[in-house]
Amino acid sequence: MRWIGKIEGVSFLILLGIAMPLKYMAGLPLAVKIVGWAHGALFVAFLGALWSAHREGLPLRLSALVFIASLVPFGPFVIDGRLARHASG
Numbered sequence: 001m002r003w004i005g006k007i008e009g010v011s012f013l014i015l016l017g018i019a020m021p022l023k024y025m026a027g028l029p030l031a032v033k034i035v036g037w038a039h040g041a042l043f044v045a046f047l048g049a050l051w052s053a054h055r056e057g058l059p060l061r062l063s064a065l066v067f068i069a070s071l072v073p074f075g076p077f078v079i080d081g082r083l084a085r086h087a088s089g
Contacts, residue, residue: 001049002083005066008046009076011039037084046070062086 006063019035022028047067054063066083 001046002080002087004042004046004049005047005076005080005083008039008042008070009074011035012044012076013073015039028043044068058086 015032015035019031022031050058050063050066050070056059058066062082066079069079
């Protein structure tokens with residue numbers, strides 16, 4: 001789950017930091033269409049991994065925090081440390 005979270009986080013940053021400016025400043029809406037589709041697919045995969053991790057013992061509170069962090073830019077990278085501590089402890 002941690003690696004898909006990082007990949008999904010990067011796709012979110014690319015969508016916000018590259019594709020959206022290309023759409024609105026350069027008139028290239030195809031950038032958002034392509035990156036947005038990829039980000040959406042990665043987000044669904046991330047949600048599946050999060051659900052699986054929760055079913056395998058990830059506490060509800062941490063699962064909720066991970067979900068909320070996935071909605072915020074840089075959130076997946078911030079919450080990753082907590083997930084690493086949980087995995088090792």
